Amino acid sequence: DAARTREGLAEGTVDIVIGTHAVLAKGVRFASLGLLVIDEEQHFGVGHKERLKEMRSEVHVLTLTATPIPRTLQLSLTGVRDLSIIGTPPVDRLAIRTYVSEFDSLTLREALLREHYRGGQSFYVVPRIADLPEIEAFLRDHVPEVRFIVAHGQMAAGELDDRMNAFYDGKYDVLLATSIVESGLDIPTANTMIVHRADMFGLAQLYQIRGRVGRAKTRAYCFLTTRPRVRLTPAADKRLRLLGSLDSLGAGFSLAAQDLDLRGAGNLLGEEQSGHIKEVGYELYQAMLEETIAKLRAGQLEAPLDDDGQWAPQINLGVPVMIPAAYVPDLDTRLGLYRRLARLTTKTELEGFAAELIDRFGALPREVNSLMLVVRIKAMCKRACIARMDAGPKGATVQFHLDKFPNPAGLVEFLTAERGMAKIVGNKVVVRRDWGTEADKIKGAFGIARDLAEKVRDEAAKRKA
Structure with missing residues (x-):
């Protein structure tokens, strides 16, 4: 099937192809690539996106994401790319209540049982596979009333698929998993999210994980937990406080802007998708961007603007x-x-x-x-x-x-x-x-x-x- 699809793309008999990073392979040729739609853009590197644009110089690119990468957002704010915001939530969608606290077994037991007794399901997300045994023991000892299943990226594809389907079918109350659940899941009955060691996740990543719940008309809850009596780094503390305050619907753009401020805009001339402007300085950086953008829009990239006074x-x-x-x-x-x-x-x-x-x-x-x-x-x-x-x-x-x-x-x-x-x-x-x-x-x-x-x-x- 893959060989036939590649052949159809090269000959132009395939109009639309839906694929993963596999479409970026050098052996894949497009007869006339005109539109590129990138979903979940935050999972793609600069090299991936530029590779697709190299296939044809005049391709139109539409990127879709709830949390733009700092570099992508900066490109939009400076005018290199156009920006469109969908700020209207689905009908009857309720905002997710978010709580940030130290790990407390009584609080988490109550949260899991409340979801269980109202007929719903829960996610329990950990940052590392090594953390899974600790939480498995917690669930067995403190919340024996719920049935849980474990999923992580090192499992065989077939086994992982079976476990995810079993949870989707309602055979288990809690899915204990790593961050592999951060995108692509839509389970309307799952409306409680607990994140273990939330300080180890990035801001946009936490937002994506939180978005796995509250996808129906039921009020959803998200608990971001940290280690007891352990002082967080200033950056981690700021991330968690920010996410706790952004609990309104459609807050993704505001969060991405804060992420840009926290992590920096990266390198527009290279592959770094975050990082602060250290050498150039913001004023000169903005001036260079504005001048280059003006040249590109006027079709005069090779003609310096210096001669007509537009230098700084x-x-x-x-x-x-x-x-x-x-x-x-x-x-x-x-x-x-x-x-x-x-x-x-x-x-x-x-x-x-x-x-x-x-x-x-x-x-x-x-x-x-x-x-x-x-x-x-x-x-x-x-x-x-x-x-x-x-x-x-x-x-x-x-x-x-x-x-x-x-x-x-x-x-x-x-x-x-x-x-x-x-x-x-x-x-x-x-x-x-x-x-x-x-x-x-x-x-x-x-x-x-x-x-x-x-x-x-x-x-x-x-x-x-």
């Missing part, structure tokens, strides 16, 4: 510049503030923006103060035709846009006024300074940009005259 200076002062999550907790709000800040150019606009931040969120942290100053320096560098400025404790280097300065005579005047503390090295101007503090460095960098901007302004005034 790169500023590297070696100081932290950002809006911390502790200052503005909501991700969407932070992204909106970054976008607004990127459009500000004058001192008055920046002062008004700072006043608004203080009014809404309190006193500005050092990182935000530095960010505001860098935006001022960036605006001044644009006026001075400075494409890049790097500053350290012993001075700064300046590189002009297209390696040209509009006022060569003015540049000579600038170098002369520096009395040997500035010189041209290659295509850069090197200015020596001895800045003792970060504040001195930021102030000094602004002064260099301002002095060069004045030379550009003088030249422009001469030409007008």
